[in-house]
Amino acid sequence: MTITQLYYVLAVAENQNFTKAAEKCFVTQPTLSMQIQKLEDQLDIQIFDRSKKPIELTDVGKKIVTQAKNIVNESNRIQDIVDQQKGFIGGEFKLGIIPTVMPTLLPMFLKAFIKKYPKIKLKIEELTTEEIIKRLSEGHLDAAIAATPLENENIKERVLYFEPFVAYIPESHRLSKKQNIEVSDLEIDDMLLLEDGHCFRDGIINLCKVFKSHTDDSFQLESGSIETLIKLSDEGLGMTLLPYLHTLDLNDKAKKNLHYFTEPSPAREVSIIYNKSELKMQIIEAMQGIISGIIRGAIAFQNVKIISPLPK
Known part of the structure; x- marks a missing residue:
């Protein structure tokens, strides 16, 4: 039995096709x-049922795949041990970032990270939290940046920063005259939300649930991007909530529509997350250090209340 054979078994199990x-x-x-x-032949069993289309794992094959993942992960750790012993921080590193963090955080740290660690070959993808969890568990991502806590026993989290929610309220809205707003002021019926699948949307829904019940039928306008939500709000179609970092690049006219919450401000927790196997920890720690140092100067909020991103 070889590591290569187990690697091939995992590839077939994932793709359900030998050619792919x-x-x-x-x-x-x-x-x-x-x-x-x-x-x-060596084990005297069938791992795959080749009569099925697509190919399926046999019952014993499912158990073998579970163990094979552990063995392949542990074998990868040997290179990690060698790299850390040599003080080497480099190689390929696959990072996933959720859509509501990618456009604001990535430009803040990427240049500094590449400059300090030129031997790391970063591969970055914008992915939903659900896809990130799946890819981390399958070994297709080394780490990710997402809203936490996720309460997943297979994933470890290191908090990078807390990002407050900021209300974007057009002049025509009932709350436009309030300088600071309360969570109890929010009405889900006039809230513009991101489309389903965004954890920031789930955070807003959880925030509103603290005071009021709602049904999914109440949502009238949804969008795939925060920029579109701002434009819809400017048209008088409702208010929306923005992550704090998204407010920094707004023009002066748009910034007049920003309203902050009374403290403790509702906020999301943003973390770097990774598989419990803890591979490539030297790169994860290097990235955490760069981001934490940069973000400290951008977010000064301390008195916050963390809102869960988990759908409820």
Whole structure:
């Protein structure tokens, strides 16, 4: 039994197709099939039910895949040990970032990070929290930046910063004359929200639930981007809530529509998250250090109340 054989088994289990798995592993399909067949012969069992389309794992195959993930992860840790012993911080690093954090945080830290750690080859993707959790568990991401806590036993979290919610209220709105607003002032019926799948949307819904009940039928206007929500609000179609960092680049006219909450301000917790296997920790710690140092000068809020991003 070899690590390579287990790696091939995981690829087939994920893609449910030998040809696609071979492409992902950069080998020919006969080579991959032969190695898996060799492993099955050695163990005297069938890992895959090849009569099904797409290919399915057998019952024992499911157990083998679970163990194979652990073994492959642990084998990768050997290179980590060597890198850390040598003080090497480099290599490929796959990072996922949620859509409501990517446009504000990434420009703040990316240049400084690349300059300080030129040997790291960053691969960054914008992904929803659900997709991030899936890819972390499958080993397709090394880490991610997302709103927390996620309460997932397979994922570890390191808090980077707390980001307050800020209300964006047009002049025509009932709350426009209030300098500071209370959570109890919010009405979900006139709130513009991001589309389903965004954890920031779930945070706003959870915030409003503290005081009022609602049904999903009450949502009239939703959008895939915060910029569109601002434009819809400017048209008098309702108010919206923004993450604090999104307010920094607004023009002077738009900033007049910003209203802050009385303290403790509702806020989201933003963390760097990673699999409990803790691979590539030297890079994760390096990234945490860069981001924490930069963000300290941008967010001075201390008295905040963290709102969960988990749908309720």
